[in-house]
Amino acid sequence: MGPDPTTAPREPRADEDVAERLRSAGLSPTQRRRRVLEAVEHRQRPVSAHELYVELAGQGHRVGMSTVYRALSALAEAGLLHVFAGDGETRYRLCAAxxxxxxxxxxxxxxxxxxxxxxxxxxxxxxxxxxxxxxxxxxxxxxxxxxxxxxxxxxxxx
Ligand SMILES: [Zn+2]
Ligand SMILES: [Zn+2]
Incomplete structure (x- = not known):
């Protein structure tokens, strides 16, 4: 007999993981914050609010530039993102604990x-x-x- 599928450990879904990280950082996991956090994940290069806005818009997401900026700022303030202040434009990158x-x-x-x-x-x-x-x-x-x-x-x- 194989393993009982009803007791097999469930893989956590990526969006649940993102929401949980927002919660544990003291932020309510709004859809915009989840989307922004997902978008900066797995990046080796810090990204600016404008770059992220262009990318999200290119994927068909209807988010405003100020929304992206506010979400990035909130995530950075909560310690989830590292802020790089280089060449005139602030860039953000996911920060490990x-x-x-x-x-x-x-x-x-x-x-x-x-x-x-x-x-x-x-x-x-x-x-x-x-x-x-x-x-x-x-x-x-x-x-x-x-x-x-x-x-x-x-x-x-x-
Ligand atoms: Zn290099
Ligand atoms: Zn870091």
């Missing part, structure tokens, strides 16, 4: 999160020594990613 560094490639704009495996001890040290409270979730390391480095060696960096 826990302490980590953001490795920002200044050539292609890709951002990788890297876990702070010392649990950010050096930031604690700064806080204690310099009488300064760094925001551990916002630690950014600027540089060039391996892909761009290797592309640059071939003269094809873009």
């Amino acid at each position: 826990g302490r980590h560094y953001h490795l920002v490639c200044r050539r292609c704009g890709t951002v990788r999160e890297y876990p702070a495996d010392d649990d950010g001890a050096w930031l604690d040290r700064i806080a204690a020594d310099a009488d300064f409270q760094p925001d551990p979730r916002k630690a950014e390391v600027q540089g060039v990613c391996g892909t761009c480095l290797r592309a640059g060696q071939n003269g094809t960096a873009g």
Whole structure:
């Protein structure tokens, strides 16, 4: 006899997961916020409100630019998104829980999160020594990613 399908663990649906993440961040999971959170998921590059608006509109979603902007701001304020303030336009990217560094490639704009495996001890040290409270979730390391480095060696960096 095979496993009883009625007792098999149910795969959580993606939209339930998104709604749950909004709730646990203290936000009511409105349809707009769910849509925006889904749209920024699985992105390696931070996205601006305008880029996201154009993308959603291109997919046939009827959302206004200010709606997208408000949703992004709310998600960022709740700590779900990391805010990158570069070249004049604010960009947003999904942020993992826990302490980590953001490795920002200044050539292609890709951002990788890297876990702070010392649990950010050096930031604690700064806080204690310099009488300064760094925001551990916002630690950014600027540089060039391996892909761009290797592309640059071939003269094809873009
Ligand atoms: Zn992050
Ligand atoms: Zn790069």
